[in-house]
Amino acid sequence: MVADATPADYRGTGFGVFSLISGLALLVASTVAGLMWDRIGSPATFATGAALSLVTLLAVAMLPSQAADAKR
Structure with missing residues (x-):
C-alpha cells in the first residue's frame, strides 16, 4: 500500500516515514498498555484492547467496499 500511495521517486522516503510512524505508534501503545497493566491491572488492559478492536x-x-467502487 505504501508503494502504491507514493510516487516512484519517493518510495524510499514513503517506506521510511511509514516505518517511523508505525514505530512511534507502537512505542506509545506499549507504554500506555504497560502503565494500565501496572496501575489498573491486566483485565483492564485486555478489555481496552478488546474494545479498541x-x-x-x-x-x-x-x-465502502472496493467491489461497489468497481461497479461504478
Whole structure:
C-alpha cells in the first residue's frame, strides 16, 4: 500500500516515514498498555484492547467496499 500511495521517486522516503510512524505508534501503545497493566491491572488492559478492536472492526465494516467502487 505504501508503494502504491507514493510516487516512484519517493518510495524510499514513503517506506521510511511509514516505518517511523508505525514505530512511534507502537512505542506509545506499549507504554500506555504497560502503565494500565501496572496501575489498573491486566483485565483492564485486555478489555481496552478488546474494545479498541471492536471499534476498529465497526469502522472497517462501514467503509465502502472496493467491489461497489468497481461497479461504478
